Amino acid sequence: MKGSSVLLGALSGLLAIHETFALAYPTPGVQHPLQPGSEDHGSAKERxxxxxxxxxxxxxQLDSLKYTPLIxxxxxxxxxxxxxxxxxxxxxxxxxxxxxxxxxxxxxxxxxxxxxxxxxxxxxxxxxxxxxxxxxxxxxxxxxxxxxxxxxxxxxxxxxxxxxxxxxxxxxxxxxxxxxxxxxxxxxxxxxxxxxxxxxxxxxxxxxxxxxxxxxxxxxxxxxxxxxxxxxxxxxxxxxxxxxxxxxxxxxxxxxxxxxxxxxxxxxxxxxxxxxxxxxxxxxxxxxxxxxxxxxxxxxxxxxxxxxxxxxxxxxxxxxxxxxxxxxxxxxxxxxxxxxxxxxxxxxxxxxxxxxxxxxxxxxxxxxxxxxxxxxxxxxxxxxxxxxxxxxxxxxxxxxxxxxxxxxxxxxxxxxxxxxxxxxEFWGVALPEGEFNTLGPDNPAVITNNTYKALRIIGDGYNLYYSVWCSNEHELYDLTTDPYELNNIYPKGRVEDASDISILGRPLSQVIPRLDALLLVLKSCKGVTCVKPWEALHPTGGVRNLHDALSIKYNAFYHEQAKVSYDRCESGYILDAEGPLSPLVYRDGLRWHDWV
Missing domain, CATH: 3.40.720.10 (Alkaline Phosphatase, subunit A)
Structure with missing residues (x-):
C-alpha cells in the first residue's frame, strides 16, 4: 500500500506540472479554459x-541620477x-x-x-x-x-x-x-x-x-x-x-x-x-x-x-x-x-x-x-x-x-x-567600448566566452551574487561584507570542505548546494516557477526562501542535486550546451527527477 500511495503521489505531482506547463504555453490558436480571454475592462475613461x-x-551605481535634478x-x-x-x-x-x-x-x-x-x-x-x-x-x-x-x-x-x-x-x-x-x-x-x-x-x-x-x-x-x-x-x-x-x-x-x-x-x-x-x-x-x-x-x-x-x-x-x-x-x-x-x-x-x-x-x-x-x-x-x-x-x-x-x-x-x-543570464560576447581596449582603438576587442548563468538573491540576513560561467568557473560574493564584489568566496578546493565562511550560520558547504539548486530551477524556469522557484524543489511546501531551504533536514537532498554547468561555450541559447536542466524534487522525504 505504501508503494502505491507513493506512485499516486508522484503521478499527481507530474500531472500538476503538465497542467501548469499547458497553461503557460498553450497550443497556438487553441484557447485554454483558464487562459485569460477578452474580458470587460470597464469604462475606458476611468483607466x-x-x-x-x-x-x-x-x-x-555610478550616480548618474545625481546629475538629473528634474528627474x-x-x-x-x-x-x-x-x-x-x-x-x-x-x-x-x-x-x-x-x-x-x-x-x-x-x-x-x-x-x-x-x-x-x-x-x-x-x-x-x-x-x-x-x-x-x-x-x-x-x-x-x-x-x-x-x-x-x-x-x-x-x-x-x-x-x-x-x-x-x-x-x-x-x-x-x-x-x-x-x-x-x-x-x-x-x-x-x-x-x-x-x-x-x-x-x-x-x-x-x-x-x-x-x-x-x-x-x-x-x-x-x-x-x-x-x-x-x-x-x-x-x-x-x-x-x-x-x-x-x-x-x-x-x-x-x-x-x-x-x-x-x-x-x-x-x-x-x-x-x-x-x-x-x-x-x-x-x-x-x-x-x-x-x-x-x-x-x-x-x-x-x-x-x-x-x-x-x-x-x-x-x-x-x-x-x-x-x-x-x-x-x-x-x-x-x-x-x-x-x-x-x-x-x-x-x-x-x-x-x-x-x-x-x-x-x-x-x-x-x-x-x-x-x-x-x-x-x-x-x-x-x-x-x-x-x-x-x-x-x-x-x-x-x-x-x-x-x-x-x-x-x-x-x-x-x-x-x-x-x-x-x-x-x-547572458550568452555570447562582451564588447569593450571607448578608445582603450586590449586590441587597440582601431580594432575593438570582442570577448567571445562571456556566457554565464547567475543568481542575485537578497533576503533577511543575506545579500549574495552567485554565477557559473561557460568555462565552469564560479563566483560567489557576499555583498553584505563585500558590496563592490572584490572577494570571490567560492572555495578554491572542494565545496564539501568549505567550512571557514558561513552565511546565516551555515557553512558554505551547505549554502552553495542550495544556490546551485535554485539556479538550476531558474535557468530554465517558465511562468509561475520563475516567481516561486522554491516550490519546484519543494512542491508540498515548507520552503519559501533561502533561510527555509537551509534547514539541516534538507542537507542530503541538496547535496544530491545536479550542479549547473556547461558542456561548452556557445554564443546563443543552445540547450545541448547548457548542462543539466532539471532538478530533483523533494516530497515527504522522497526524491525523484522532475521529468518536465
Missing amino acids: PNIIFILTDDQDL LKHLKGQGTFYKNHFVTTALCCPSRVSLWTGRHAHNTNVTDVKPPYGGYPKFVQQGFNSNFLPVWLQEAGYDTYYTGKLFNAHTVNNYNSPHVAGFNGSDFLLDPYTYSYLNATYQRNHDPPVSYEGQHTADVLAEKALGFLDDAIAGERPFFLAIAPVSPHSNVDPSDAGSKHGPKMTEPIPAERHKHLFQDVKVPRTENFNPDTPSAVNWISRLPKQNQSNVDYNDHFYRSRLRALQTVDELIDEVVARLAESGLLDTTYIIYTSDNGYHIGQHRLQPGKECGFEEDIRVPLFIRGPGVPANRIENVVTTHIDLAPTLFEIAGIEQRIDFDGTPVPLIEDSKSTRHEHVNV
Whole structure:
C-alpha cells in the first residue's frame, strides 16, 4: 500500500506540472479554459494613462541620477524609487524583449543584438510581433504610441518586413543610424525612413515624443506612450557600425548647450575602480590595470554620459508640464527605467555592460501615478520581468499565465508576496567600448566566452551574487561584507570542505548546494516557477526562501542535486550546451527527477 500511495503521489505531482506547463504555453490558436480571454475592462475613461521612459545604458551605481535634478524632482520626489531593481540580461535587445513580453531571455530565445541569436529579425521570427505589450494594450482598449529606439537590428532595410505591430503611432530610430547622435534616421508609422543629419537626435526625439503626447491627450481612449532616448549610449557612426571587429563605440555626443557642464566630475572612485589586484574570474581576471591616460579618458567618457542625459532630464520636465496643462498629470502613471546598467573602470573594465556585476544589472526604476506614495523608497527585489505584469495591473488587465514575473508593489501597504531572487543570464560576447581596449582603438576587442548563468538573491540576513560561467568557473560574493564584489568566496578546493565562511550560520558547504539548486530551477524556469522557484524543489511546501531551504533536514537532498554547468561555450541559447536542466524534487522525504 505504501508503494502505491507513493506512485499516486508522484503521478499527481507530474500531472500538476503538465497542467501548469499547458497553461503557460498553450497550443497556438487553441484557447485554454483558464487562459485569460477578452474580458470587460470597464469604462475606458476611468483607466489611467501610462508614459514609459526607457533610457539606453543608464547606470544606477555610478550616480548618474545625481546629475538629473528634474528627474529627481518629478519622479523620485513625486513617486517611488525601487532601490533593488535589476535587469535579467545586461544587454539592450534581450533586455527590451524581456521587458515588453514579460519573459526571461531563455523563454524568448532573443539573446543577442543581431541575428542569428537576436535583434529585430529574431524577435519577429519568434512570433512576438503579434504577441507583445502594445498589442495586448490595444486589445484592452488603449491607444499606443512609441518613439525612439525599439530593438537593435531594426534597420533602414528591414523596418517594413514586417512593420512593427501594435502602435497607433510610432517613430522609430533605425540602424545603422540609431546611435549616431548627429546623424539619426527615424521612421514614422508606415512612411519611409527620414534622415536628420546635422540635428541632435535628442532634440528630434523630444519633438516627436511631445507630438505623440498631444495626439494621445486629444484621443478618447486611455493611452500608453513609450519614449526611448538613445542617451547615454555610446556614439556609433554608421560607417563603423558594421565593422567585422564589432562597432567602434566612442563617448556619447551631448547637445551643444550641455557641452560645458561637469568639467571637474570624475567616475566615482569606489573600491572596485581600477583595483590594484585583479578580481573576478574568466577573462575579467586577466585584465591589466589601467594606466593614467586610460583613467583620464574614462573620466571624460563619464562626463559625456552625464551631459548626454541632460536632454532626457529636460524631456521629463516637458512631459510633466504638458500633462499638468491638460489636467491629466494626476491620472497618469510615469515609469522611468533603463534597459541595462553600465560600468566604467570597475574591475579594470573598459566602458561597457554585459557583465553580472551590480553596475551592469542594477538600473533606475521610478514610478509615479495615482496612489503611488511620493518620495518613497521601496526595498523589495524587482526586475524587468515584473514590468509587463505591472503595466497589466495598472491597466486593469488580467495577468497572463505565460508571464515570468509578478507586478511590483505600487502602494506602501501592498500585501503581495515578493520573490527575493533575480535570475541573471547572458550568452555570447562582451564588447569593450571607448578608445582603450586590449586590441587597440582601431580594432575593438570582442570577448567571445562571456556566457554565464547567475543568481542575485537578497533576503533577511543575506545579500549574495552567485554565477557559473561557460568555462565552469564560479563566483560567489557576499555583498553584505563585500558590496563592490572584490572577494570571490567560492572555495578554491572542494565545496564539501568549505567550512571557514558561513552565511546565516551555515557553512558554505551547505549554502552553495542550495544556490546551485535554485539556479538550476531558474535557468530554465517558465511562468509561475520563475516567481516561486522554491516550490519546484519543494512542491508540498515548507520552503519559501533561502533561510527555509537551509534547514539541516534538507542537507542530503541538496547535496544530491545536479550542479549547473556547461558542456561548452556557445554564443546563443543552445540547450545541448547548457548542462543539466532539471532538478530533483523533494516530497515527504522522497526524491525523484522532475521529468518536465
